[in-house]
Amino acid sequence: DAGVIQSPRHEVTEMGQEVTLRCKPISGHDYLFWYRQTMMRGLELLIYFNNNVPIDDSGMPEDRFSAKMPNASFSTLKIQPSEPRDSAVYFCASRGPYRSDGYTFGSGTRLTVV
Amino acid sequence: TQLLEQSPQFLSIQEGENLTVYCNSSSVFSSLQWYRQEPGEGPVLLVTVVTGGEVKKLKRLTFQFGDARKDSSLHITAAQPGDTGLYLCAGMRSYNQGGKLIFGQGTELSVKP
Numbered sequence: 001d002a003g004v005i006q007s008p009r010h011e012v013t014e015m016g017q018e019v020t021l022r023c024k025p026i027s028g029h030d031y032l033f034w035y036r037q038t039m040m041r042g043l044e045l046l047i048y049f050n051n052n053v054p055i056d057d058s059g060m061p062e063d064r065f066s067a068k069m070p071n072a073s074f075s076t077l078k079i080q081p082s083e084p085r086d087s088a089v090y091f092c093a094s095r096g097p098y099r100s101d102g103y104t105f106g107s108g109t110r111l112t113v114v
Numbered sequence: 115t116q117l118l119e120q121s122p123q124f125l126s127i128q129e130g131e132n133l134t135v136y137c138n139s140s141s142v143f144s145s146l147q148w149y150r151q152e153p154g155e156g157p158v159l160l161v162t163v164v165t166g167g168e169v170k171k172l173k174r175l176t177f178q179f180g181d182a183r184k185d186s187s188l189h190i191t192a193a194q195p196g197d198t199g200l201y202l203c204a205g206m207r208s209y210n211q212g213g214k215l216i217f218g219q220g221t222e223l224s225v226k227p
Contacts (some may be wrong), residue, residue, distance in 0.1 A: 004156075031213065033214070033215075035217075042217055042218070042220060043157075043202065043220075045214055045215070045216070048214055049146040050177040071138075091156050091157075093156070095213065100145060100162050100164060102147055102159030102162060103149075103157075103159065103215065104151075104159075105155075105156025105157050105158070106156055107155055107156055108154075108155070108156055109156070111143060
């Protein structure tokens with residue numbers, strides 16, 4: 001298994017531009033999570049899906065952020081318009097059906113908004 | 115407000131020393147997990163503890179879940195440079211929340227040869 005695959009690994013964009021982050025979860029995992037990691041705030045849960053349905057998006061900072069999961073093998077996190085304070089490492093993680101299962105994280109996307 | 119407080123935040127020790135990292139909360143968790151993260155990578159699961167008072171060992175690492183399921187500790191014996199990394203505890207509040215994890219802010223461990 002290739003694990004959770006995220007793309008791109010690095011993204012540098014100008015303020016105001018749209019940014020799309022992509023994630024392919026592990027096949028058979030029916031939970032998908034999007035986290036953001038910064039030095040100041042650590043790992044913050046943004047949104048999670050179960051069977052492609054968004055369950056909890058209370059961590060999404062504002063309307064500029066949106067996430068979709070059109071099928072079991074693909075999810076996107078979009079920021080429009082991007083701002084410098086969005087600079088962070090964004091992680092996608094997936095998990096199997098049992099709550100005792102651990103998360104499998106991707107390698108992350110390092111986003112820099114200048 | 116951090117639901118899970120880890121201490122210390124930074125730890126720099128010599129190879130061969132022992133250390134303990136603490137993860138504390140005022141909330142009860144149904145389970146708690148420990149992860150290790152290396153630079154440029156995502157966190158990797160080390161262990162899951164579920165029962166209050168549970169102790170699990172993974173080679174030189176010993177994990178304990180508090181009796182009241184509000185705290186946990188990670189003890190490393192005879193630390194090695196390969197143990198260097200960011201250690202994160204993560205708790206699951208209740209099973210009816212879909213299993214979402216709340217992470218502590220992490221303990222950055224550096225083991226010098």
